[in-house]
Amino acid sequence: MANDNQNLEKLTAAKAAIAFVKNNDVVGLGTGSTATLAIKELAKLIKDGLKITGVPSSEATKKLAISLGIPLLELGKVRSIDVSIDGADEFTKELNLIKGGGGALFREKIMASLSKKTIIVTDGSKLVEKLGAFKVPIEVNPNAEKYVMIKLKKLKGKPVKRIENGKIFITDNQNYIFDTDFGLIDDPEKLAYELNQIDGVLGHGIFVNLTDIIFMAKGDYITSYHKNIG
Numbered sequence: 001m002a003n004d005n006q007n008l009e010k011l012t013a014a015k016a017a018i019a020f021v022k023n024n025d026v027v028g029l030g031t032g033s034t035a036t037l038a039i040k041e042l043a044k045l046i047k048d049g050l051k052i053t054g055v056p057s058s059e060a061t062k063k064l065a066i067s068l069g070i071p072l073l074e075l076g077k078v079r080s081i082d083v084s085i086d087g088a089d090e091f092t093k094e095l096n097l098i099k100g101g102g103g104a105l106f107r108e109k110i111m112a113s114l115s116k117k118t119i120i121v122t123d124g125s126k127l128v129e130k131l132g133a134f135k136v137p138i139e140v141n142p143n144a145e146k147y148v149m150i151k152l153k154k155l156k157g158k159p160v161k162r163i164e165n166g167k168i169f170i171t172d173n174q175n176y177i178f179d180t181d182f183g184l185i186d187d188p189e190k191l192a193y194e195l196n197q198i199d200g201v202l203g204h205g206i207f208v209n210l211t212d213i214i215f216m217a218k219g220d221y222i223t224s225y226h227k228n229i230g
Ligand SMILES: O=C[C@H](O)[C@H](O)[C@H](O)COP(=O)(O)O
Pocket: 030, 031, 032, 033, 034, 035, 086, 087, 088, 089, 099, 100, 101, 102, 103, 104, 105, 108
């Protein structure tokens, strides 16, 4: 459970990202507690006259955006997004991420892939030296449940089907999530590639080369990490 300080940090990071949204932008709307704060800040600007069109990355975010009166386009219908703002469960200074704690990883990855600029916002608890303490969420078609389990074990993963409130967790795309322990991940790009090769895996929470800026707030300080374009 996030404490008050963490919530304040999330809000600080969210506000830093909102500054990148310009009039008439198509804006990717992430999922989770930090993205929610960003979306609420965006809604305030819209009330003050900013014109944007949002693209939600989950059904929960869609519902939130509608309740706040944000005009929306469906993710599957857009060719390009100007800027997207999302959270993360872990990140490294190389701008590699683990996402999907809320199960929205597939649509979030499509959103990030369509975005000219992807901004990630986090509190001070998400920065790690190496990804992997947070188990990698993997979205799996139920028809491939056993097959994918076998494949993940061959990759030395320990998959556990996600249960929430005593029930099997079902994603917005009607799939399962396997939270998979790979230990600390030495080469996230390689693991991402290997997971992409498994039939029945719709997507996974390792995000490599998809982020432009990360704003992390810790206490009173905000640190930004930028993509190395050199
Ligand atoms: O599926 C959920 C997303 O990837 C979230 O962005 C991620 O879990 C971080 O969420 P939060 O901002 O609540 O920590």
